[in-house]
Amino acid sequence: MTSKYRGRFAPSPTGPLHFGSLVTGLASYLEARTRTGTWLVRIEDLDPLREPPEAAGQILRSLERHGLHWDEAVRFQSERHDAYAAVIRQLLADDRAYCCTCSRKELSAHGGQHPGDCRNRKAVPEAPHAVRLKLEDCTLSWQDRLLGPQAQVLRAERDDPVLQRKEGFYAYQLAVVVDDIDQGMTDIVRGSDLLETTAAQLKLFDWLGAPAPSYLHIPVILNATGQKLSKQTYAPALDDSRPVENLWQALQALGQQPPEDLLGAAPGAILEWARTHWSAKRLPLQSNLAPASA
Numbered sequence: 001m002t003s004k005y006r007g008r009f010a011p012s013p014t015g016p017l018h019f020g021s022l023v024t025g026l027a028s029y030l031e032a033r034t035r036t037g038t039w040l041v042r043i044e045d046l047d048p049l050r051e052p053p054e055a056a057g058q059i060l061r062s063l064e065r066h067g068l069h070w071d072e073a074v075r076f077q078s079e080r081h082d083a084y085a086a087v088i089r090q091l092l093a094d095d096r097a098y099c100c101t102c103s104r105k106e107l108s109a110h111g112g113q114h115p116g117d118c119r120n121r122k123a124v125p126e127a128p129h130a131v132r133l134k135l136e137d138c139t140l141s142w143q144d145r146l147l148g149p150q151a152q153v154l155r156a157e158r159d160d161p162v163l164q165r166k167e168g169f170y171a172y173q174l175a176v177v178v179d180d181i182d183q184g185m186t187d188i189v190r191g192s193d194l195l196e197t198t199a200a201q202l203k204l205f206d207w208l209g210a211p212a213p214s215y216l217h218i219p220v221i222l223n224a225t226g227q228k229l230s231k232q233t234y235a236p237a238l239d240d241s242r243p244v245e246n247l248w249q250a251l252q253a254l255g256q257q258p259p260e261d262l263l264g265a266a267p268g269a270i271l272e273w274a275r276t277h278w279s280a281k282r283l284p285l286q287s288n289l290a291p292a293s294a
Contacts, residue, residue: 005037007187009063009070010176012044013055016237017062019290020191020221020229023250027218028189029068030278037187041070042179045078046170058237065240066247067267075183077175084170087178087208088131088163092124096207097163099129112158119157131164133173133204140199145216146283147192152199161200177201181210192217192287193228216280219287221253229290239293243267247274249291255282 009025011017017025032039041063043056060074091097100118107114119134134156141151163174180188195217205212221229229235238246244263247270251258256277262270 005032005035005186006040006184007032007037007189008040008042008180008183008185009068010042010044010190011059012046013051013059014047015052015055015231016058018229018231018235018238019246019250020235021059022062022066022238022246023221023253024189024191024218025063025068026066026247026250026274027216027254027283030274031187031189031216031280033275034278035187038071040072040075040183042075042183043077044172044175045076046172046175048078048169062238062240065267066243067271075179077170077179080175080179081170083182084164084174084178087174091133091163091207092131094207096134097131098134099124100132100160100162101125101127101129112155114157119160128166130162130166132160132162133200135160135200135203138203140202142198142202142212142215144195145214145280146285147195147217150195150198152196154199154203159200161197173197173200173204177204177208180213181205181208185213187214187216189216189218191220191228193220218254219284221290222287223290228287235290244270245293247271249293252291253284253288255284257282 007028009028011021029039045051045056088097098119099121100114101116102114102118135154137156139151139153141149144150161173162171164170198215202212223229223233223235227233244265244267247267248258248263251274256274258270258273262273
């Protein structure tokens with residue numbers, strides 16, 4: 001893996017960009033820019049049933065409207081199915097994955113155990129099945145750049161993540177690692193809601209023979225009722241007609257304390273100030289409420 005900083009922002013196109021996504025995207029952008037690195041955008045369009053066809057274009061236009069310009073061609077995970085299938089074949093051949101015919105209800109009823117003994121199955125079943133990573137009992141430790149030392153216990157069978165769903169859709173846990181390896185990601189900036197996925201991803205990096213990136217998990221933005229701002233909690237779309245105000249509020253949420261006179265500046269000027277003054281050490285440890293206008 002190259003030593004030069006390579007980071008990315010990877011939204012799922014389930015709707016237009018909202019304030020919480022802008023905060024995460026801005027943090028990843030500034031980390032890359034202040035470390036003279038490369039910043040990429042990856043569209044995680046893995047689930048067409050939840051993705052309005054116009055959402056990806058809306059997200060990209062919002063980023064451009066806020067002056068957040070990426071350095072290489074945008075990657076769409078919907079165009080990467082062959083790569084994901086190849087990795088699944090490799091993991092199955094190496095006995096690092098298995099085909100699972102169990103339903104969620106069956107797994108829940110058996111405390112996460114597979115009543116069909118799926119982990120020991122060798123042949124690919126004719127019945128609809130998911131593909132799961134075959135974890136081992138272990139404790140994985142890593143250093144988060146904001147949260148400090150982290151450790152997570154992985155339990156074989158109970159914690160085995162899905163790599164490919166029964167419907168055939170590839171899962172986040174597989175695609176994120178395959179593409180981070182392929183794109184040479186050295187540093188990941190993302191929301192703390194994804195912290196719990198890190199250990200299984202570290203295991204997958206190891207099994208695929210690739211060094212893991214450095215992680216920085218930032219607090220998520222909450223709505224007025226204390227829920228994470230997201231499409232599932234009906235987060236309003238970002239108002240692209242007010243990019244300066246949005247950027248200023250995002251910097252506030254990131255603990256950077258931008259001066260109020262920047263509110264009269266252009267997006268380029270506020271981003272220039274942010275590049276000059278950015279410090280990950282000022283990131284808050286706790287989640288913030290979204291501003292009333294967001």
